[in-house]
Amino acid sequence: MASNNTEEKITLKYWVDNGEKRVIMAETNGEFVDILFSFLSLPLGTIHHLGNLYGQPVEMGCINNLHQSVKHMSSDVSSDVFWNNICQEMFRYPRNPLEESCRRLKVKVDAIPRTKYFMCHSCSKASRLMVSSFAGARCSCGKLMRKEVELAVEEPKDGESGVFVKGDAMFLIFDNLRVLRSTPSDSLQPLLKHRVKDLNMVKEKSQIVGPTEIFSILKQALTSKSPLSDVLLGNIQSKRCCSFPSRFISSHSKGSVDIKVIVSKSQNKILFAEADGEFVDFLASFLTTPLGYILKLMKGKLALGSIRKLYKSVKRLDPSWFIGPSSYESLLNPKVAPQFGCKDNPLYVAEEDTAPKYWYGTVATGVGKDNTGRMMISKKKEMLQDPKELELFDPRLCDGAKKSVVGFMKKPCIFIVMDDLKVIPMTTTSSISYLLEQQNKKLNDYEEHFVKIRNSHEALSLMRASLTCKEAALTQSLCCLLAKWKCQRWIPFGSVLERKKKRPRKKREQVAKEREVTSDTRNREREKKEKKKEKKKEKKNEKKNEKKNEKNDEKNEKKKEDGGENKPVLPKPAEKPDEEKKT
Template sequence: MASNQEPKFPLRLLVDKEKNRVVVAESKSDLIDILFSFLTLPLGTIIRLVSKNQHDHIHEINDQPEEILGCINNLYKSVENLNDGVFWNSICKTVLLCPRNPCEILCKKLKLNLDDSETIKYFMCGKCCRGSDWFLSTFVGASCCSCGKLMDKEMKLHGDFGEESYNFDDGVFVKKGSLYLIFDDLKVLQNSPGNSVQQLIQLGYKNFHKLTQVSLDVGLKEILDLLKQSLISKSPLTDIFLANEEFKMMSTFSPRQEPKFEKWTNIKLKVMVRKSKKKILYAEAEGDFVDFLLSFLTTPIGSILGQLNGNFSLGCVENLHTSVKEFNPSWFIRPLGNPLPNPKVAPQFGCMKQPLINLCEEKAPTYWYGHGVIKNHICYSNVNGVVSKQKRFVKNPEAMKLFDPRSPNGTIESALGFVKRPSLFIVWDDLQVTPFANTSSISFLHKMNVPLDDLEEHIVSIGETEALNLLGASLTSSKEALTEGLFYLLMKNPKEEVTA
């Protein structure tokens, strides 16, 4: 993530010393590329990076690390604490804790790539290559679907449409050669006198009499601090560069109560309510619902912002997303193929039965075997760093079967999700997840220490609307995601009796 000589990025601040606030900053494209790359980071990666950054610098502030992202922290910690036996294989657990960035090829070319996940590698079984049974895995530690032995023969990928087909000399996301404006709420604009005048007037400044210029360099720590503050604060530049310790955490969410036209079969979820508190204590959940919750960790924040479409407020990261959508396309390197507004979930990292129909997983590429592993049946010649446009088809390539960890036997055809079936889990209101196998229900209820006549069981249906509400509540509520996301359903509907 950081080389021996960590890169630094110049930043010029315009500061209102009287109000102790950063009004606007000027930056080159390298830093803007990194800020925009926040949108490509899956939630699990964000939690891991921010937690590590806080832990590494905890001695500097003599305090305990703050939790971010509502109840998603509890979901991440639950995965850490779950036994490998809960999942189809140990790879599923790694997938959730270290999800793959769908824009990995692009982010690798950033001057400072925040994502410390391992680069994608390709493995085959060195002992089992019979006929058309060419199995390929993009995961370390996969077992061959044919013979069960470890797929440990690392292969070189040829003819990729990825890194070789991009020219990074002009930048990664935005074009080099210009300055950009970053406001305290992370709104980003193209640098121009007109934009500066308009924004400063809107902020209440008619001249520069109260403003002072400050120049500094920012590195990895400051950028990770910006990532964290973008999710919890409306003024991250002021918080970090003026050491503002009085910021208020800003996150709001209002559940959408109008059902949408459902194109997906609903999940039936059994929830236990404490009547006196008007609170959902927990839900009894099977594999489909747990997989859906766990898939939050593999989803890029940019995709989530697009899904919720302003229906919640999470710090000011929404302003980064809006800035990308409102930028003049000519300022982007690849305006027609810009992934930032809606980065998809990486292939084989998503929920198989996804109630959020617009939250898409990228389709897995087609791989072929012929003089090594190739992609899409096409190779490109690369001479002295120049990629030839002439396509070179490999003679008699054989299609490869792709290993999928979300499966009891590793095949895509049998892929179901992350956790084994059948299985039963308890999902608590704060999204802590615990398996319920071989647990006494009598002991469970006794430990809860809640009067039995204060408990009431309901069954709710989770469709697209309810899934969106759960996603929004999980990001903004630190203790009551189920209650805030689903309790409105119980207010509208009478108790549904559960038959034995």
């Protein structure tokens, strides 16, 4: 998808070693750095869609299988699992949360059309107005919202250049996409690292870069540690640079999802999982989550190519080199686009605006020369004359009203989620025929477990495994539980514990009552024994005191008889010194 427009290209200057095997560093202004930083705002579903658009499929673990499953469910007429047709398109073509900023980039990789807004013709003059950012939405009155209205946006200020960073600043970009401010001291680091002893060994080059080359850099950034060398010098490697660490990262969020897991005891792996629409909403929300927000959840420790170096560069750069604090924070925490999140999932991916406000009215004078006097909508009330507040239509609800969001999938509905995150709705397949298709026909080898996907370990590890594992995302993310279940099988009294769990409720209550009765009787017997011991101790102490009193009385009587009390006490004679004793 190379564009013929010369305005959509940029010249990049870089340095290579004498053998021209690797790029040491590149130096450019803020325009190219803005393009690199915009990678963090792209949702995973958009990256997959752009890979097919440019003819360069991106390898992102099981995300490709998840995207294909959503596409198959939306194309299959018999699998009516979404609330409406809009929910199908939201997963296939998620929106960029920084869409307005990315439209000002010099080279646009994400060539998705601008968001359009629609209103109802019959209700456009009523007191209660609704606006939809999706085509084909149905108003509360029952009619389709077909009246297109434009969004009034403030024009950039005079003298302001750049999208995220200052356009006139110079930056250094290393081979692993690490970005630094261009200084002589920082330019020495890569030269010393590559053991360059003489500057004559370094060769300067320049290349015109367009959307195709920039997307190739994004693709290699997800799989390689040297994306600049891979694209600029053609050293594309087939090795995939990613790993699944055993340490988990905690997250502070609310919510949990219950699933049933079918395990193969002989292979010690998860075959598939049975879940409802909530779990599928959680999995599908990976497609609408920006890449930068995933790195934030993982605290920059996602071992996926060199994309984490780019995220850490934003974190370590001085905020004064950015256009403003809002652009700096939006890159570190790129939230999900409005209405594309799922609030009930364990990760609780925050949306950009939980309830964004829009206003409808005439554009005020001085706001825009071309739009003055036109009827438009805006997010800022002061840009319009006599503005009216609008209610945003939510496609995740069956009626689009302001109520608690139910999600994208219909409920109740049962899904089968394979180990590689292929999702199959049970409305299109038979459960018996699905079991017959399995390679292992031995029923004794199957084992089922109930798992609660919480926020701390399971949810984050499942998201990490979906990006780093191609075939066994469920097995890899729940490996700790698999080890626990394997140990329970080897415990000799494990079957007894399972029988106790499978007892009916009445028997459990009877056993509990019997235990309570026996515990009460034991406590009473213990109290009686303790009282007897205390009485014996008291009797012994009384006898000892009586004997002591008798002895004291006898001593006093003897002293009186001897008259020891009336005798005067005489002083002792003084002792002689040692010398007199010797003489």
